[in-house]
Amino acid sequence: MSTCDKQVCNRLKRAEGQLRGVQKMIEEGKECQEVIMQLSAVRASVDRIMGTIVAENLKNCFENPEESIENQTKKLEQAIQLIVKR
Template sequence: MEMNKKNMLNRLKRAEGQLRGIQKMVEEDQECIDIVTQLSAVRSSINSMMGIAIAQKVKACIEEPSDDPSLQEARLEEAIKLIIKK
């Protein structure tokens, strides 16, 4: 489940490449359904990465709790906001 910086960058570069491919598809007037299919794949990839990043944040809050209860609560609230935002 843990994702390191290198893996995150690789996923982002892959998504960037997919987006460039979609731009080319639009320029070449390819079928709308094909473009939407590729856009959906990019969105799914980004959503997956967001979920992994949020899970890491929550895991860190649990595994490395703050000694200060108000700080721990703030950290958990931040993680919850990320989940809601997603």
């Protein structure tokens, strides 16, 4: 497992813990504003994880080109669309 994979797994575990905390907050009847604040933190965490994964994959594509420049360009465009699409 690469260093990046370990970092991503650690971040995913942290996000999982945050989500469990949100579930507990809801079960305990915490205020909506508090729950939303925590959900925003989870979303930001997941967004950073996505960025890390995409950046690492793009880096690998350009460091280890296995395809034509056209295919690499297409993959780059697809990766950008995945990030931008919401």
